[in-house]
Amino acid sequence: MSNTGVVFPTIDLGELSDEILNQNLREAGERLGCFRVINHGVSLSLMSEMKKTVMDLFERPYEVKVRNTDVLPGSGYRFRPSETNPNYEALGLVDLASPQALNTFCDQLDASAEQREIMVKYAEAIHGLAEDLSRRLAESYGLADTTNFFKSWPIQFSINKCHFKPETVGKVGVQAHTDFGFLTILQDDENVGGFEAMDPSSGTFFPLSPLTNSLAINLGDMATIWSNGRLGSVKHRVRCEAKTSQRPLFSNSTLKIMPATSVIFPTIDLGEVSDEILNQKLREASERWGCYRVINHGVSLSLMSDMKKTIMDLFERPYEVKMRNTDVQQWSGYTAQSEINPYNEALGLYDTASPQAVNTFCDQLEASAEQREIMVKYAEAIRGLAKDLLRRLAESYGLADTTNFFKSWPSVFRIHKYHFKAEAVGKPSGVNLHTDWGFLTILQDDENVSGLEAMDPSSGTFFPLPPLANSLAINLGDMATIWSNGRLCNVKHRVQCNEAKTRFSIASFLLGPMDTDLEAPSEFVDAEHPRLYKAISHKGYRSLRMATNLHDGEALKLISYE
Numbered sequence: 001m002s003n004t005g006v007v008f009p010t011i012d013l014g015e016l017s018d019e020i021l022n023q024n025l026r027e028a029g030e031r032l033g034c035f036r037v038i039n040h041g042v043s044l045s046l047m048s049e050m051k052k053t054v055m056d057l058f059e060r061p062y063e064v065k066v067r068n069t070d071v072l073p074g075s076g077y078r079f080r081p082s083e084t085n086p087n088y089e090a091l092g093l094v095d096l097a098s099p100q101a102l103n104t105f106c107d108q109l110d111a112s113a114e115q116r117e118i119m120v121k122y123a124e125a126i127h128g129l130a131e132d133l134s135r136r137l138a139e140s141y142g143l144a145d146t147t148n149f150f151k152s153w154p155i156q157f158s159i160n161k162c163h164f165k166p167e168t169v170g171k172v173g174v175q176a177h178t179d180f181g182f183l184t185i186l187q188d189d190e191n192v193g194g195f196e197a198m199d200p201s202s203g204t205f206f207p208l209s210p211l212t213n214s215l216a217i218n219l220g221d222m223a224t225i226w227s228n229g230r231l232g233s234v235k236h237r238v239r240c241e242a243k244t245s246q247r248p249l250f251s252n253s254t255l256k257i258m259p260a261t262s263v264i265f266p267t268i269d270l271g272e273v274s275d276e277i278l279n280q281k282l283r284e285a286s287e288r289w290g291c292y293r294v295i296n297h298g299v300s301l302s303l304m305s306d307m308k309k310t311i312m313d314l315f316e317r318p319y320e321v322k323m324r325n326t327d328v329q330q331w332s333g334y335t336a337q338s339e340i341n342p343y344n345e346a347l348g349l350y351d352t353a354s355p356q357a358v359n360t361f362c363d364q365l366e367a368s369a370e371q372r373e374i375m376v377k378y379a380e381a382i383r384g385l386a387k388d389l390l391r392r393l394a395e396s397y398g399l400a401d402t403t404n405f406f407k408s409w410p411s412v413f414r415i416h417k418y419h420f421k422a423e424a425v426g427k428p429s430g431v432n433l434h435t436d437w438g439f440l441t442i443l444q445d446d447e448n449v450s451g452l453e454a455m456d457p458s459s460g461t462f463f464p465l466p467p468l469a470n471s472l473a474i475n476l477g478d479m480a481t482i483w484s485n486g487r488l489c490n491v492k493h494r495v496q497c498n499e500a501k502t503r504f505s506i507a508s509f510l511l512g513p514m515d516t517d518l519e520a521p522s523e524f525v526d527a528e529h530p531r532l533y534k535a536i537s538h539k540g541y542r543s544l545r546m547a548t549n550l551h552d553g554e555a556l557k558l559i560s561y562e
């Protein structure tokens with residue numbers, strides 16, 4: 001070996017004393033950000049089966065491999081040849097903790113049932129190890145209470161294959177980089193070296209020689225951020241080794257515990273054939289996030305685009321015309337841009353289920369006959385979808401009998417035009433943090449201009465819902481939380497100005513019973529789930545919210561039994 005001097009530590013996870021083990025991990029994490037672990041608890045036969053599985057997956061024809069598309073930028077199949085590494089390819093999967101994502105990955109790559117099972121087991125074992133290491137690191141700093149901080153972080157799985165050529169021996173095939181997640185577990189090739197990490201104190205690269213049955217651990221940028229600079233995000237690269245002239249370097253399955261910045265709100269395919277699976281997905285997303293996108297939603301794409309053109313045109317009306325769109329109830333009519341609200345104007349219509357109200361709205365805004373027809377059709381399609389989603393949610397809770405409970409509820413349009421200016425970038429747009437006050441909102445947001453952000457209720461952090469053409473975003477509001485006795489999440493969200501462009505959105509709210517009280521059906525209430533909220537009509541709840549000016553879901557506390 002030409003580079004001698006630094007030997008990266010090998011840590012025996014079979015060490016009996018937790019204290020010593022945690023200390024060893026911390027020291028290696030701080031000094032080098034990189035180490036090997038042995039006796040790691042991931043079964044050796046599972047590691048070897050997993051290697052066989054990924055080797056086989058790379059043998060799939062190109063057309064099959066490209067089905068492994070990106071979920072996050074660069075997360076799917078990549079074929080990035082370079083001079084040293086002329087056949088570099090990688091397959092990938094986010095989020096390994098999601099059985100659904102794993103299934104999609106296996107489907108894309110025509111994995112056999114056996115391979116699927118191996119992947120599931122491997123994912124579970126590696127995930128467990130990653131969490132164990134993160135917990136031990138936190139404990140080594142005396143942070144016993146926060147040891148679960150990584151619980152909901154997604155895991156990116158990336159499988160790389162390097163085919164080095166004899167003529168490139170000694171050259172770097174995978175350029176020096178740090179991992180962008182928190183912690184990476186690397187099952188590198190037990191026969192072929194090439195992995196090198198940098199000693200941060202000298203800036204020199206040293207090999208991490210292959211070691212059978214071990215796993216390599218790298219700490220990434222998020223670990224450095226989290227530890228306020230204590231833990232190293234190790235720079236590493238892969239070099240083409242002499243051996244590779246005889247045999248290709250088959251390298252590594254990499255797991256990353258990624259930072260919460262990569263939270264992805266679910267996208268649910270409403271074309272799913274099994275009602276049971278679909279209802280379950282809707283329920284899970286509604287409980288966990290209160291927010292998701294739907295595709296194949298049945299609202300015709302040409303109708304969506306006609307509706308967008310219609311509202312763009314309506315916003316072009318002179319101020320005096322737009323002012324005719326007066327309130328029917330609080331905040332239901334036109335709000336203009338103003339000094340305190342410089343970037344947002346909005347038109348509104350209560351109630352889209354009433355042909356008369358739609359007509360009045362169209363009269364006020366001098367809509368053409370054609371625009372009127374589009375509005376009517378759009379309102380009908382969106383209302384149908386909202387009811388379908390509600391029926392499915394009710395069914396997912398086994399409430400088949402009550403699936404019509406929303407039949408006579410009114411629906412509201414709130415149509416936004418955001419005048420984002422360069423000076424507003426990074427600022428709130430005028431639609432500040434709030435929960436929706438109805439039951440369910442269907443949002444046709446701008447397919448080109450971002451801005452919508454929702455809160456991950458488990459961390460309290462905001463994440464963007466990037467635009468997705470032809471999709472609709474769904475939010476659950478306060479009435480859904482009341483009805484479900486707290487099970488459904490009233491998602492907190494806002495719109496931020498990200499770029500100096502004009503953004504349009506059409507929000508359709510299915511509100512709730514105006515004149516009768518809504519309360520959780522008895523199926524949601526038992527000894528473990530005492531009734532949380534007093535029965536209240538939507539009208540009553542709105543008045544409460546308006547009177548108290550509590551728009552982020554806090555008004556629910558005012559009708560709470562506790």
Ligand SMILES: O=C(O)CCC(=O)C(=O)O
Nearest residue numbers: 414416445452495505507
């Ligand atoms: O414009 C958007 O994307 C969201 C608007 C919104 O949250 C609302 O109208 O309640």
Ligand SMILES: [Fe+2]
Nearest residue numbers: 434435436493
């Ligand atoms: Fe909203």
